[in-house]
Amino acid sequence: MMIYSIRLKIAHFYERPAANSRHLIRVLPRTLPGRQSLTTHLLEIDPEPESRTKAMDFFGNTTHSCAHRDQHAEMSIKLSCHVEVYTPPPWQDKSSDVAYLRSTCDALTDLGSTSPLHFLGPSPRLPRNNAIQGFAHDLYAANASAVENVVRIGKALHEAMTFDATATTVDTDAADAFRLRRGVCQDFSHIMILALRSLGVPVGYVSGYLRTLPPSGGVKLEGADAMHAWVRAWCGPEQGWIEYDPTNATLVGTDHVVAGYGRDYSDVSPVRGHLRSSGGQKNTQAVDVAIAG
Numbered sequence: 001m002m003i004y005s006i007r008l009k010i011a012h013f014y015e016r017p018a019a020n021s022r023h024l025i026r027v028l029p030r031t032l033p034g035r036q037s038l039t040t041h042l043l044e045i046d047p048e049p050e051s052r053t054k055a056m057d058f059f060g061n062t063t064h065s066c067a068h069r070d071q072h073a074e075m076s077i078k079l080s081c082h083v084e085v086y087t088p089p090p091w092q093d094k095s096s097d098v099a100y101l102r103s104t105c106d107a108l109t110d111l112g113s114t115s116p117l118h119f120l121g122p123s124p125r126l127p128r129n130n131a132i133q134g135f136a137h138d139l140y141a142a143n144a145s146a147v148e149n150v151v152r153i154g155k156a157l158h159e160a161m162t163f164d165a166t167a168t169t170v171d172t173d174a175a176d177a178f179r180l181r182r183g184v185c186q187d188f189s190h191i192m193i194l195a196l197r198s199l200g201v202p203v204g205y206v207s208g209y210l211r212t213l214p215p216s217g218g219v220k221l222e223g224a225d226a227m228h229a230w231v232r233a234w235c236g237p238e239q240g241w242i243e244y245d246p247t248n249a250t251l252v253g254t255d256h257v258v259a260g261y262g263r264d265y266s267d268v269s270p271v272r273g274h275l276r277s278s279g280g281q282k283n284t285q286a287v288d289v290a291i292a293g
Contacts, residue, residue: 003082003083004209005290006287006288007079008227009077009079009286011076011284011285012271018072018073018275019071019276020275022274024064025065026063028079028259030062030259034086035086038082039081039082040081042078044076044078045064045066052066059268068275094239095236096236098199101201119203121197126264131175131178132191132194146233147242153196154231154246157188160181161182161188161191168183172187177190178191185245189206189230189246193205196233204231205231207227207269208227208228210228227287228256230245230246230256231243232261
């Protein structure tokens with residue numbers, strides 16, 4: 001078991017004072033039985049909002065909504081928490097081939113929040129794309145298991161793309177990032193989701209935190225980490241959901257901490273909202289994930 005200390009700061013700076021703002025915040029790590037447990041946390045919002053509400057969305061993610069009526073030149077969100085992450089059981093591929101997976105999905109009727117049916121078709125940020133579909137079908141192996149196809153496509157995407165924090169923004173379409181062959185974890189994840197859905201594999205988006213290690217002999221910088229994203233794919237009733245990080249070409253292990261599950265980024269964005277202002281704004285984010293103690 002690993003115990004992580006996570007600190008996050010998201011700051012919004014307004015060119016001219018803003019007012020009448022409402023924000024929905026999704027940054028709190030989830031408690032997932034057998035996977036991870038949120039033990040302590042403190043979420044601070046500055047300035048103190050006039051109203052603040054904690055709730056749970058359809059996919060089981062914790063949300064905090066807040067409202068500021070008075071004018072303010074900046075707003076910050078700070079999270080401090082500890083999360084226990086448990087060692088996963090030995091890995092086994094128990095999945096069938098993708099053709100059988102598709103027939104299994106056709107027979108599903110459950111529409112609960114964990115149903116694979118929510119993760120098969122287009123979602124708000126992810127309409128179908130022919131180029132990404134072609135990429136997936138060129139890699140698809142009919143005689144391989146669903147897990148093998150997920151890993152194959154994730155590795156190929158990692159090799160085809162270059163991580164570049166300057167190439168895209170949070171609003172960039174997956175199709176544009178794929179055309180550029182550059183982007184960040186959000187882009188890698190969106191492209192992989194589109195690729196696998198085009199094959200009939202249910203796939204969702206995961207937001208969370210990743211422990212990053214410094215180079216050999218280097219010193220870990222405070223706030224050098226950022227919120228991370230990866231994918232989760234349903235590989236049949238025997239296998240269930242598996243998680244894969246295409247940015248780092250790896251199955252997810254104890255270095256990943258889940259904050260939210262959704263169909264794409266729009267379901268789990270750290271902060272969404274609206275406000276009244278006549279100027280622009282600047283946003284910053286800093287995250288530090290370290291072993292507690």
